[in-house]
Amino acid sequence: MTMTxxxxxxxxxxxxxxxxxxxISQGSGGEYVHINPATGxxxxxxxMGGAAEIEHAVQAARKAFPAWRAMPADARRDVLLRLxxxxxxxxxxxxxxxxxxxxxPKRTSGSGPLAAADAFTYFAGWVDKxxxxxIPTWPAPALDYALMEPYGVVGVMIPWNxxxxxxxxxxxxxxxxxxxxxxxxxxxAPFTMLRFGELAMEAGLPLGVLNIVPGGPDxxxxxxxxxxxxxxxxxxxxxxxxxxxxxxxATLKPVTLELGGKSAxxxxxxxxxxxxxxxxAFLAMANAGQGCLLPTRxxxxxxxxxxxxxxxxxxxxxxKVGDPFxxxxxxxxxxxxxACERIMGVIERAKAENAGKLLTGGRRLxxxxxxxxxxxxxxxxxxxxxxxxxxxxxxxxxxxxxxxxDEAEAISIANDTEYGLAAYLFSNDLxxxxxxxxxxxxxxxxxxxxxxxxxxxxxxxVKQSGFGRMGGRHGLEDFLRPxxxxxxxx
Numbered sequence: 001m002t003m004t005x006x007x008x009x010x011x012x013x014x015x016x017x018x019x020x021x022x023x024i025s026q027g028s029g030g031e032y033v034h035i036n037p038a039t040g041x042x043x044x045x046x047x048m049g050g051a052a053e054i055e056h057a058v059q060a061a062r063k064a065f066p067a068w069r070a071m072p073a074d075a076r077r078d079v080l081l082r083l084x085x086x087x088x089x090x091x092x093x094x095x096x097x098x099x100x101x102x103x104x105p106k107r108t109s110g111s112g113p114l115a116a117a118d119a120f121t122y123f124a125g126w127v128d129k130x131x132x133x134x135i136p137t138w139p140a141p142a143l144d145y146a147l148m149e150p151y152g153v154v155g156v157m158i159p160w161n162x163x164x165x166x167x168x169x170x171x172x173x174x175x176x177x178x179x180x181x182x183x184x185x186x187x188x189a190p191f192t193m194l195r196f197g198e199l200a201m202e203a204g205l206p207l208g209v210l211n212i213v214p215g216g217p218d219x220x221x222x223x224x225x226x227x228x229x230x231x232x233x234x235x236x237x238x239x240x241x242x243x244x245x246x247x248x249x250a251t252l253k254p255v256t257l258e259l260g261g262k263s264a265x266x267x268x269x270x271x272x273x274x275x276x277x278x279x280x281a282f283l284a285m286a287n288a289g290q291g292c293l294l295p296t297r298x299x300x301x302x303x304x305x306x307x308x309x310x311x312x313x314x315x316x317x318x319x320k321v322g323d324p325f326x327x328x329x330x331x332x333x334x335x336x337x338x339a340c341e342r343i344m345g346v347i348e349r350a351k352a353e354n355a356g357k358l359l360t361g362g363r364r365l366x367x368x369x370x371x372x373x374x375x376x377x378x379x380x381x382x383x384x385x386x387x388x389x390x391x392x393x394x395x396x397x398x399x400x401x402x403x404x405x406d407e408a409e410a411i412s413i414a415n416d417t418e419y420g421l422a423a424y425l426f427s428n429d430l431x432x433x434x435x436x437x438x439x440x441x442x443x444x445x446x447x448x449x450x451x452x453x454x455x456x457x458x459x460x461x462v463k464q465s466g467f468g469r470m471g472g473r474h475g476l477e478d479f480l481r482p483x484x485x486x487x488x489x490x
Contacts, residue, residue: 003355015046021207029084073474080124101189112164119168150178160189256468261421264414265295356380
């Protein structure tokens with residue numbers, strides 16, 4: 001039976017924070033009242049941590065670190081495997097909470113918990129395989145070896161749009177490497193993360209190894225600047241990332257950043273055009289366009305432009321926007337009132353400035369959806385790549401379509417952006433796909449479709465999309481640093 005919004009909201013409980021294995025119901029940062037993005041209704045309040053709670057959590061993590069780091073590899077592995085199993089057992093609950101948190105459709109929100117379970121399983125498998133290297137030296141005989149060691153306490157801040165996926169990729173890798181984690185979940189989507197903390201405690205994660213402190217900018221600044229935090233991982237906007245880097249510089253702590261994107265999606269004339277147009281419509285509008293890697297600039301070869309755009313618009317108009325708990329809903333609301341107003345402002349400016357031709361959409365939905373933050377899937381055609389519409393990340397269901405003449409121009413337009421997180425291309429010419437993929441300035445290139453981000457593969461950006469990698473062996477190594485040991489034998 002399909003769950004209704006009212007039935008789902010019965011799962012919600014007043015928020016708490018987890019510090020040193022204890023659940024705390026009050027914080028020095030006051031309270032935050034989460035608003036359901038689909039209905040505009042308030043949810044139970046959550047306590048907000050401030051500098052005092054960050055200090056408490058850092059001390060708890062530092063106290064827990066020596067024992068967690070020294071725990072036998074099989075024991076640490078098994079804790080993470082138990083956590084993976086618990087996440088898998090609670091996929092339905094976590095999916096429901098995710099939908100309440102950020103408005104993502106229930107039909108797809110289960111993919112995040114499943115991805116997190118896979119990630120914890122994958123990184124658990126690495127725990128008993130973290131080794132080192134024996135290194136040849138000269139001129140005197142010696143034994144030299146490098147050990148891979150955890151940093152210590154890792155501060156983690158992730159956004160609200162892909163909650164459990166990021167938890168698995170980041171926290172799973174950090175814990176597997178032997179680090180303790182201080183996690184500031186997004187205040188715009190707190191409830192899924194707090195339930196994850198409960199599951200982590202149930203799995204037997206030692207007290208203080210994972211600390212969860214909801215909070216605003218003050219808590220984030222306290223965490224980044226704290227000398228007891230050894231590394232920061234941030235996923236979010238470039239503006240906030242610059243502030244984080246400046247603050248982290250005071251204690252010279254390393255930072256991993258996964259930031260925004262304005263990913264190009266190139267459709268060549270030799271592609272399967274119907275498939276390419278369908279993928280392009282659904283990918284650009286997925287999660288109401290709220291994804292850093294989504295292909296929000298569509299580049300179409302001039303000779304097939306009209307055909308592709310016709311198929312694209314027809315497909316876009318079929319995308320059902322509505323109640324995220326309805327079985328036929330494809331995209332739900334944007335995250336909050338501010339985002340809704342900002343996105344509608346982008347659309348209105350693009351129309352006023354003739355940045356492109358509005359082909360479909362462009363309105364905020366009313367009627368039964370008027371109290372939520374729902375925006376029609378919107379497509380602009382014949383967009384100038386130099387316009388704000390094509391250059392700036394909108395983080396909403398808005399697609400800019402651009403013409404190109406040939407392969408060289410397609411690559412030039414695709415790379416003409418400050419971002420470099422992902423890129424997409426559709427072509428049935430095998431040589432071209434390899435050639436273009438190599439030329440695109442992006443951390444990940446998807447060819448002829450998108451099947452998600454397997455935990456085994458590295459993901460991250462170049463240029464203003466950040467640095468460092470999540471996922472795979474590279475993602476694990478982001479939480480380890482080598483120590484060299486030199487023993488003379490002469």
